[in-house]
Amino acid sequence: MRKHFTASGIVFHDDKVLLIKHKKMNTWIYPGGHVEAQETPDEALLREIEEETGYKAEVLAVEPFTYADDKARTLPRPFCVLEESICEEDEHKHIDFIYLCRLTDGNVHRRPEYEDQKWVGEDEIDRLDVLDNLKHVLREAFKALG
Numbered sequence: 001m002r003k004h005f006t007a008s009g010i011v012f013h014d015d016k017v018l019l020i021k022h023k024k025m026n027t028w029i030y031p032g033g034h035v036e037a038q039e040t041p042d043e044a045l046l047r048e049i050e051e052e053t054g055y056k057a058e059v060l061a062v063e064p065f066t067y068a069d070d071k072a073r074t075l076p077r078p079f080c081v082l083e084e085s086i087c088e089e090d091e092h093k094h095i096d097f098i099y100l101c102r103l104t105d106g107n108v109h110r111r112p113e114y115e116d117q118k119w120v121g122e123d124e125i126d127r128l129d130v131l132d133n134l135k136h137v138l139r140e141a142f143k144a145l146g
Contacts, residue, residue, distance in 0.1 A: 001091065001092060001093055002090075002092040002093070003083075003092065003093045003094070003095055004034055004092060004093070004094050004095070005034070005035040005041065005094075005095050005097070006032055006033060006034050006035060006044075006094045006095065006096045006097070007032050007033070007035055007041040007042065007044045007045035007048065007078075007096070007097045007098075007099065008029070008030050008031065008032025008045065008048075008096050008097070008098045008099070009030060009031055009032055009045045009046075009048075009049050009057060009059075009098070009099050009100075009101040010030050010079070010098065010099070010100055010101065010137070010138065010141045011030070011031065011049060011053075011055065011057050011101045011102070011103055012060075012100070012101065012102050012103070012141075012145060013102070013103035013119065014119075015121060015122070016119035016120055016121050017030065017119065017120055017138060017141070017142075018030065018031065018053060018055070018103075018117060018118075018119055018120075019117065019118055019119075019120055019128075019130075020052055020053060020116065020117045021116030021117070027129065027130055027131065028118075028120075028128060028129070028130045028134075029130070029131075029134060030098075030134070030138075031048055031049045031052045031053055032045060032048050032049075032052075032096070032098075033048040033051075033052070035097075040075055041075070041078065041097040041099075042059050042075060042076045042097075042099060045059065045097070045099055045101070046058075046059070049101070053117055055103055055105065056103075056104045056105040057101040057102060057103055057104055058101060058102055058104050059076040059099045059100070059101055060099070060100040060101060060102055060145075061076065061077075062076075062077050062078075062079055062100060062144070063077050076099065078097040078098055078099050079098050079099055079100045079137075079140075079141060079144065080098050080137060080140070081095065081096065081097055081098065082094075082095075082096045082098060082133060082137070083095055083096075084096055084133070098137060100141055100144065100145065120138075122138075122139075122142040125138050125139055125142075
């Protein structure tokens with residue numbers, strides 16, 4: 001079975017997270033998309049957030065260790081990595097690097113790819129009509145940021 005690398009972001013702002021309505025799946029998800037050949041997962045994530053929502057965000061560190069010199073650097077560590085079955089015309093899997101993010105610019109600079117977007121608080125998660133794994137990841141993300 002084919003596998004694609006993807007990156008998604010749980011974008012926090014004012015104790016809420018950003019969700020978008022996915023057109024093909026007809027459900028609410030956090031923003032993200034495929035990692036292109038020349039990108040790291042975190043670079044793909046930030047590009048996808050801006051393309052899909054018009055917002056700029058930054059990845060939040062989930063561990064204190066970082067390293068950088070002229071030959072190596074640590075990349076931001078994902079909050080979690082999920083292997084997700086995608087049942088479309090051609091069934092495949094996504095290896096999804098899911099990051100915690102924070103909105104850095106609340107102004108939408110251009111028309112978003114997804115017009116249906118909303119901010120959701122922790123108390124709304126159980127009422128969302130979304131995949132079970134998304135609810136679980138959102139609950140854990142709110143716990144992690146305390």
